[in-house]
Amino acid sequence: MSESAGQVQTAGRLxxxxxxxxxxxxxxxxxxxxxxxWLLDLYTAGCVLAWLNNDGTLDAENExxxxxxxxxLDRAIPEIKDPAGAQYLQRLHQLAVLVSKNLASTR
Incomplete structure (x- = not known):
């Protein structure tokens, strides 16, 4: 399995x-x-979903x-005191970073 295919599979699981x-x-x-x-969650999730639905691509605005x-998320996560809230945002962050790295590798 290529690195890119592995990233897509990991992104799908996350x-x-x-x-x-x-x-x-x-x-x-x-x-x-x-x-x-909740808006940060909405915007991030929307971009991830667009990437998944568009075969690993995003338009310039969504990117x-x-x-x-x-x-x-980098700045917000350390401010979250609730462990469940922090874990939720950390997973979202991991997913967003994975997608962004895949975008960078396809340019």
Whole structure:
């Protein structure tokens, strides 16, 4: 299996885990800077889903959004005190980074 195929397979597995996980109550009203954390989840997940549905590609706008979400998650995760909330966002971050690395390898 190629590295790219392995990344797609890992991303698919992480996506299924993320979809099955309930959104933690501790994140429902949480804000990071001026952004609701649930919006950060929504934007990141939307980009990942677009990547999965488009054979590992994203348009320029979704790529920009994904990279911005990764930066926000990098800064937000250390601020989350609830272990379940932090774990939820860490998985989302791992998934987003995996997708972004795959984008970088296809350019």
């Amino acid at each position: 996506w299924q885990e993320h979809r099955q996980a309930p959104f933690p109550d501790s994140l429902r009203r949480a804000k990071f800077e001026a952004t609701d954390v 920009r959004i994904l990279l911005s979400c990764i930066e926000d």
